[in-house]
Amino acid sequence: MRNLEVMLFFSLIEGVLLLLLYRTVIEEIPLKRLLKFITPAYVLGYLGVYFFLDYKLYIPSYTYPFHQIVMLVTVLLFFADRMKRMNEIFLTENPMFWISCGFLFFYTGSIFYFALHNTLFASYPSISKNGWLIHSTMLVIMNLFLAIGILKIRKA
Amino acid sequence: MSILPVLIFGTFSLLFMAVAIISFVMFYQRKVIAHQLQIQQKEEEMQRELLRATLKAQEDEMQRIGKDLHDDIGLKLISVKNKVIGGLMNINKETDEANYLEQAKNDLEAIRNEIRSISHTLYPSALDLNGLSFALEKICKDLNGYEGIKISFRLSGEYKKEKREIEIALYRIALECMNNAIKHSQCTEINLTLIYREQDFSLEISDNGNGFDASDLMKQEGLGLKNIQSRAKAIGAELKFESSKNGTKVLVNQLIQVQKNQ
Incomplete structure (x- = not known):
């Protein structure tokens, strides 16, 4: 099994866990229902994209962007939910706000790299390798935001 | 088209979009909260205005009754008393x-004193x-x-005359507190202290009675606490x-309004 396949398996678990997390955090009923629909659709879509589009590719280029798009939509649903409940709590005091900011930066920052990964690997192998730098930088940013979120949880 | 600019431009565009979304959400919340705070302040001000108007109407009515008692009934009682004499x-x-007749004269005098006392409570002319x-x-x-009960008064600082509505409210609060202390606390001493400072002044009414559960204020019915509040x-x-x-x-703290308005 290749490293990237392990990463894809890990991403599937990560995606399901994140969707379940946001289902508990989002309070607006229509958005909650939408997430209830998105969760199984995500799993099926993820497996479908992998087996129909990415399976034969040396480097998967569709599955991970698919995962990132679903996660971005979920994060945006969270922001939409918060915008309907603006008067309840200051956003900056809400740990989930910081955690969501982390995810938003991470997924928006690395989506292009993963979408173009296969082409980059074929045409610009050196850039492809250095491109992991983008992913790592985004991971650092995400973890910084997660740390702020965790600190806010401790304060709360 | 080279793929590299697409990667760089795409990544930065999306990151910029992420920053824009977060900024928008934060800015929007600030706006919403500021707007709500404004509405809340307006509502509070309206409620206060309504309360002020109600209290003023009540005060005017009390004054009218007090004056009638003092000027009209008081004079008639004097006239009746003179006839008895x-x-x-x-x-x-x-x-x-x-x-x-002697008994009637004494009773009339007692009634007149009682009415005078009531009319002074209703219309504290000394305050004006x-x-x-x-x-x-x-x-x-x-x-x-x-x-x-030993009742004492102490003034600290230089007295500054305030708006009538403020003085009358503090006067009524003091009366209500003294009334509570006399009726319910079984105290032997009540102290009133009026303290004037540069920016504010406070009225302190203390007694050495039984006390009550101050954490359960709203349940203390019949103590006139709602009236005080x-x-x-x-x-x-x-x-x-x-x-x-x-x-x-009981401590009532009030900002000096007259000086502030000048």
Whole structure:
């Protein structure tokens, strides 16, 4: 099994866990229902994209962007939910706000790299390798935001 | 087209979009909260205005009744009393009729005093004429020794005459607190202190009675506490209750308005 396949398996678990997390955090009923629909659709879509589009590719280029798009939509649903409940709590005091900011930066920052990964690997192998730098930088940013979120949880 | 600019441009565009989304959400919340705060402040101000108007109407009515009692009924009682005195002069003082008239004269005097006292409570003319400090000092002197309770007044700092609605509210609060202390606390001492500072002034009413559960204020029915609270709220004063087995202390703190307006 290749490293990237392990990463894809890990991403599937990560995606399901994140969707379940946001289902508990989002309070607006229509958005909650939408997430209830998105969760199984995500799993099926993820497996479908992998087996129909990415399976034969040396480097998967569709599955991970698919995962990132679903996660971005979920994060945006969270922001939409918060915008309907603006008067309840200051956003900056809400740990989930910081955690969501982390995810938003991470997924928006690395989506292009993963979408173009296969082409980059074929045409610009050196850039492809250095491109992991983008992913790592985004991971650092995400973890910084997660740390702020965790600190806010401790304060709360 | 080279793939590299697509990667760089795409990544930065999306990151910029992420920053824009987060900024928008934060900015939007600030706007919403500021707007809500404004509405809340307006509602509070309206409520306070309504409370002020209600209290003013109540105060005007009390004044009218007080004046009527003092000027109208008081004078009529004096007239009746004079007639009784006139009658007493014309009959033999050893007769039963004279005794009845003497009794009636004394009763009339007692009723007149009672009415005077009620009318002064309803319409504290001393407050209008000489201000809060004088009115409080007077009421303390008048009530001192009532039911064996020592009532004292102390003024700290230089007295500054305030708006009438503020002075009358504080006067009523002081009366209500003294009334509570006399009726319910079984105290032997009540102290009123009026303290003037540069920016604000405070009225402190303390007694050495039984006290009550200050943490359960709203459940203390019949103590006129709601009345005290609404009067304090109407003038925007800060109200504090401290109570223990050793007594109760009510502190009303008010910003000096007259100086502020000048």
